[in-house]
Amino acid sequence: MATKFQVLIIGGGTAGIMTAAQLLRQKKTNSVAIIEPADTHYYQPAWTLVGAGTFDYKKTAKPMSKVIPKGAEWIKDKATGFDPENNLVHTASSGDISYDYLVVAPGLTYDYSLIPGLGEAMDKGVVCSNYTDPEHTWKVLKNFKGGTALFTQPATPIKCGGAPQKIMYLAESYFRKSGVRSKTNIVFATPGTIIFGVKEIAKTLMNIIDRKDINLRFFHKLVEVDAKNQIAWYELVKQPEAGGCILRSEETDTVKIDKNFVYNYKDVKVSVKNGRYGIHYDMMHTAPPSVAPAFVRESSLVNEAGWVDVDKHSLQHRKYPNIFSLGDVAGLPTAKTGAAIRKQVPIVVDNIDLLMQQDRIGSLSYNGYSSCPLVTDYGKMVLAEFDYDQNFKPDPKLKQLLIKDSSKEHWRLWILKKYGLPYLYWNKMLKGKEV
Structure with missing residues (x-):
């Protein structure tokens, strides 16, 4: 006979802990269990700052036993199906x-097979990622002596889509401090078509790109990493227009790139081979290619893209009405961030409560709100808050912090990122309190 709970939650990350905490705090149920194999819970948003040497990695971790809400049963095990x-x-x-x-919130996992060579290269030598080992990122920045600093990301959805940029802006500042900026080209190669999807934020970021003299390369899909020769290989995911500028290659091949591909071009060393385009790097930061965990991907719960198939407003599963999903594993067309989870949890809690009491879901509707705190310098930040339609939606509470326009760089936003948000996370969000 299987052990039974009224509400079963898969995942002890932000989404799972917050959901359990709110259900219990609001006395919606006293029968909650969380399936989570990990011993440690991390506050990952601070890893950007760890990677730039301005936050203590140890302070991003707490024992899982300390964050499991009182009243919830912790099943220290792996869900398998x-x-x-x-x-x-x-x-x-x-x-x-x-x-x-059932609440499905195990987060995402990394699939290095999608980019051959990256798994072997990651977190070794000059290849780093704040997503996996921010302390190694800081070592790479400190050891960098100049050359091509490549910042890139995969074509899969990733946690906090702005994170690959944040470390680039901080690295540029650090290179100035360490005296290597004058002999460094900074390249941001992305499969995307623009720097950011919210136009107010994109305008600010392009000004920062100009100020920091960064070379943007769009339509670049990372497909392989050659760690031995320090080359990141890309497929160009749009056909270049005739007559565009030519990026020279040391080989006999050349590839034409039109101006839609490149902004603020820098003449870094490149190679062309078999229709692929390689950028030679002296350091590289990337996000790992991300997918739902295998036990989720291989289940009947997922959509065609491999994420849990839920209604984007109610977060209720499209086929199984007693199943909900939120956080990184949910198939939602918005950024995968902790801020998004903060808005998703109350909707899941309300819907489960009404299903238990009245056999119906409520009228609360998730509008796709997500937030990306874009650190642009030591002591400066922009706060991108937006919905499903990429509308800029700043929190009215920012006025209390004397921040009139969060689409512009502000030192108060940096204080919020470094001190305010970690405090709110540990002491409010994970306790089920309203934030």
């Missing part, structure tokens, strides 16, 4: 767990 028709979750060693309502 679903039987939604029978309201069961399979686990690695605890048998089947039964539920009335």
